[in-house]
Amino acid sequence: MRARWIAVLRTPVGAGAGLLLLLVLLLALFAPVLWSEQANAIDTEQLLQGSSSAHWLGTDSLGRDIFYRVLVASRTSILLALSATAIAVITGLALGCAPTMMGRRAGRVTTAVVNIAVAFPGLLLALFFAVIFGVGAKGAVLAIGFAGAPAFARLTQTLVAGIGERDFVAAARIAGVGRFRTLLRHILPNIAEPLVVNATIGAGGALLAFAGLSFLGLGVQPPAYDWGRLMGEGLNGIYVHPAAALAPGVAVVIAGLAFNLFGEAVAKGFGVPVLKGAQVRERLPETTPAAPADDEAVLVVKDLYVSFPGPITPVRGVSFTVGKGEIVGVVGESGSGKSLTALAVAQLIESPGQVRASELSFLGAPLLGRLAGRGTAAARRRLLGTSFAMVFQDPMTSFNPTKRIGVQLAEGAREHQGLSRRQAMARAIDRLRAVRVPAAERRARQYPHEFSGGMRQRAMIGMGLMGTPALIVADEPTTALDVTVQRQVLRLLETIRTEDDVAVLLISHDITVVAQVCDRVLVMYAGRIVEDLPSSELATGARHPYTRALLAAVPDLETPLDEPLAVIPGRPVDPAQLPSGCAFAARCEFAEDRCLTEDPALVIHGPDHQLACWNPQGASAAWQARYLGSAAIRTGQR
Structure with missing residues (x-):
């Protein structure tokens, strides 16, 4: 305090x-x-006088000094x-x-x-x-x-x-x-x-x-x-x-x-x-509260805001829950707030950034505000260090280039689990084997630059598995990897989820990859979740124009070569200059007058489906056939 x-x-x-x-x-x-005496002194010879050296602010109708009366x-x-x-x-x-x-x-x-x-x-x-x-x-x-x-x-x-x-x-x-x-x-x-x-x-x-x-x-x-x-x-x-x-x-x-x-x-x-x-200090859009957390909830996020001086609020009222053994995908264009949401959950937003939420809890333990102080800082670090894993976009910058891979993996086990140097190294080698790194004992003695991109990503996942993680936050783990390695990394995450019942929050810009891997998809735009639906319903149940535009913008083998590729017109909005209505309205072909003035709240649109749109669209039979067919082709390729 x-x-x-x-x-x-x-x-x-x-x-x-x-x-x-x-x-x-x-x-x-x-x-x-x-100064009470000077303030109450009546002087009939100095009525309503202006400012002077004797009376700095003048006098009132009874000749009392206004300066002293103000004091x-x-x-x-x-x-x-x-x-x-x-x-x-x-x-x-x-x-x-x-x-x-x-x-x-x-x-x-x-x-x-x-x-x-x-x-x-x-x-x-x-x-x-x-x-x-x-x-x-x-x-x-x-x-x-x-x-x-x-x-x-x-x-x-x-x-x-x-x-x-x-x-x-x-x-x-x-x-x-x-x-x-x-x-x-x-x-x-x-x-x-x-x-x-x-x-x-x-x-x-x-x-x-x-x-x-x-x-x-x-x-x-x-x-x-x-x-x-x-x-x-x-x-x-x-x-x-x-x-x-x-x-x-x-x-x-x-x-x-x-x-x-x-x-x-x-x-x-x-x-x-x-x-x-x-009212809250800033104009904040209304959001539908997330469902009450239950015993199966690993991560609960309610009304999460991330702001920076300006004021700039790139994450605005994000709410979701990740259950035990569930893979939840977060998709959206660059600048939509996906990575900042992950960093806020991981407690990695540093000053001058500010994180606030109605609730931000991990395994029932609050991570923000007064409630986070119930336990010691060391206990909270131990909880995150053993039960929370973060996989970043570029593992090369996440590893210390001057230390061997095994030493870096063992460091967390020694810090949070109290293992000896030998025990921690044995655990590191075992975790490298668990993430399919060949010759794990030899690889543990190598430096990060001696690993390929895919191997570094596997080692990064292995670092998260040094404890007994309940949640893995993977922030675009397949970025800059070829499609074969991408599939290997995604299969590894699926295997870990299946074998250890670990929840995964997968952030990606590829909506089709998320649809194939995840149980549920959160679509973000301009710092908000605009659609939340099961991945199995993505092809036929997507209703937000932005979600449908993301799906249509993914090329496939059936895309006509003599026609221009589908794109989303315009540019993402600047978080410092958010429009008054729906943030996607300027780029949406279905926008109406109401979309330009009122920001839609995220409301229930069906079983396990939430939507923030004034003019939701249905999926035509032709569009469903095209998407389902191309999705099948992509699945076969992968």
């Missing part, structure tokens, strides 16, 4: 926002003590904003935890109330509650606090629901621990970080809302004053004396920025998604 805070404060934004927030809080604490008003403004934030957090926690504490029926009622409240704009709710609680600081605090509660309640419900499904919570319930104690000891400590981060950002919003109510005359009443009231008092003379209205407005902006920027910096440092109201 301490290391995370230090890392946040070491960033330029974190250090700057932290210093600014500290200065704002110190001003709120000491300004009334130091002294900081305590009231900050204190009331923090009070409103505290009410919002406490009320939001109570509403968010209600489904856990009160049971299913009462919880549904509470959830429905929260959902209705979230649908209304926060400022509208604040005005509504201000009328109910009455004019004045007390009524404004309650109004803003209760108006902000639905957003925190929605966030709390989401976090509590995620933690409530964990095994350690189920174990506590089986042991007889009561609901309140389970919530207090097991659930709330695991959701504290995102709540604190969002409360920090919410304080900035509460400050702005409170200033708005006081400006309208619904907040602080005279003789008390805050920044919003000072803006209202200075509004009448803004053309002849602008400093009287602008100075408190600038103070609101600076203090609001201090809270918001510091909250944003903490969110990035802690890897916590930040919610504003009922």
